């Protein structure tokens with residue numbers, strides 16, 4: 001109770017009623033979630049694409065649009081009946097569901113997402129610099145593969161995940177820094193009218209600049225929600241997402257289903273309650289359309 005009181009004092013921006021609702025939601029109480037503390041932990045956003053900020057105060061008809069703060073919430077690692085799957089599908093806002101190929105619930109999760117009106121991404125396993133190969137799952141893109149093998153893998157994985165409108169990387173810290181491989185992945189995206197979302201597991205990733213150079217939208221993760229697996233941390237990250245969106249007009253953020261999926265979902269739910277009056281939660285397809293004027297859909301090769 002003490003900690004709840006402390007939170008009421010420190011979070012002056014939070015509305016009392018939504019805060020109480022949030023406290024009821026959380027199993028763990030949240031000590032000292034002040035926005036100043038949250039800001040100090042902010043993940044820096046690399047980003048050429050944030051540079052073109054709209055000037056506030058304009059009076060033309062686009063004012064409302066240019067002031068709308070948008071958040072695309074991507075949840076990774078669907079496809080294997082992971083914990084938190086139901087909780088994520090039950091969230092009260094639109095999410096984007098990133099599904100791994102060739103797994104037990106790949107198709108089921110894709111259909112369920114489609115029926116809920118959620119965007120689907122292929123969550124393509126890609127070789128990391130560190131980590132165990134078995135974490136990758138089937139159909140992974142590895143650094144030592146030939147051009148033809150990589151192309152075949154990307155196409156097969158896309159064919160295995162119905163309704164995919166784009167690809168994001170599962171792991172991939174090695175592969176997303178490789179121009180040869182990313183060139184092939186992005187070429188397949190372009191041929192199929194898809195886009196690539198760089199999860200940014202590698203700060204040396206070439207995916208963003210290469211996407212831009214090839215005329216695809218440069219979509220990149222801004223904030224990971226659950227690098228620490230507590231509801232408290234996820235909530236703190238969600239508040240950062242709100243701040244990032246205020247500052248840069250939009251925010252792309254990633255969480256995960258998995259062993260801690262229920263914990264992450266609870267933190268996200270709390271964050272949505274806090275942010276719902278400040279930002280609009282939209283699917284990734286709406287974001288690429290709004291920010292890059294780019295429509296997902298098949299195009300001729």
Ligand SMILES: [Zn+2]
Pocket residue numbers: 076077123169170171
């Ligand atoms: Zn993943």
